Amino acid sequence: MAKVDFKKAKNITKAGAPVERDVKWTVEVTQENIEQLKAVSDNPKIEIGEQLELEGQVFVRRMSFKASREASKAFEWDFDVQDIEKSKVKSVDSDHLQASQILGTICEDSKGTPFFSSIQDVYDSDPSFINALYKVADEVNNFMGKLVTKNSKETNSSVNSSSTESVEAPSKKQNKK
Known part of the structure; x- marks a missing residue:
C-alpha cells in the first residue's frame, strides 16, 4: 500500500473525469416521437408501432460523495x-x-454536465433507456458489488449474496453505518 501526502494527492481523491460509454436501447415509435426519430435515425420510412433500436454515447462518472448520500436516502433503518x-x-x-x-x-459530456436535472427526470424516462443507462453506470461504479478479476469477466456471486436476502432477515455481514 502506498502512503500519500494528502496535500499533494488532492486531485486523486476527487470522483474523477467521466468516461465515455456506448449505450443501446429500444424505443417504440409513437405519434409524439416519430418525427424526431426519423431525424435522429436518418430513416424516413419508420412507422408508428415499430420498435427502433438506438445507440448513442453517454459519459459516466464515478459516484461522488454527494450523489451517494442521495442514494442512501433509499434505505430506511430500524x-x-x-x-x-x-x-x-x-x-x-x-x-x-x-x-x-x-x-x-x-x-x-466529458465535463461532467449532468444528463438529468432531478430524480423526477429519471422517473419520467423510458424504462428501456433507464435500464441501458444503469447497465453502463454499473460497469463504471460497480453498484451491484460484484468482483471482477483482471483476466476474466466472471463474477463472484457469493460476494453479493447478502443483497438478495429479504428485508425482514438482514444479513449479519451487512455494512454498519
Missing part, C-alpha cells in the same frame, strides 16, 4: 439505540436508489 451494530434495514426504495445512482453518474 436503529437499535442500545447497540447500533444490531440496527437493521427496514426497507429499501429500489426506485429511488436506482434513480439517484443514475442521476449522480450519467453525464451528457
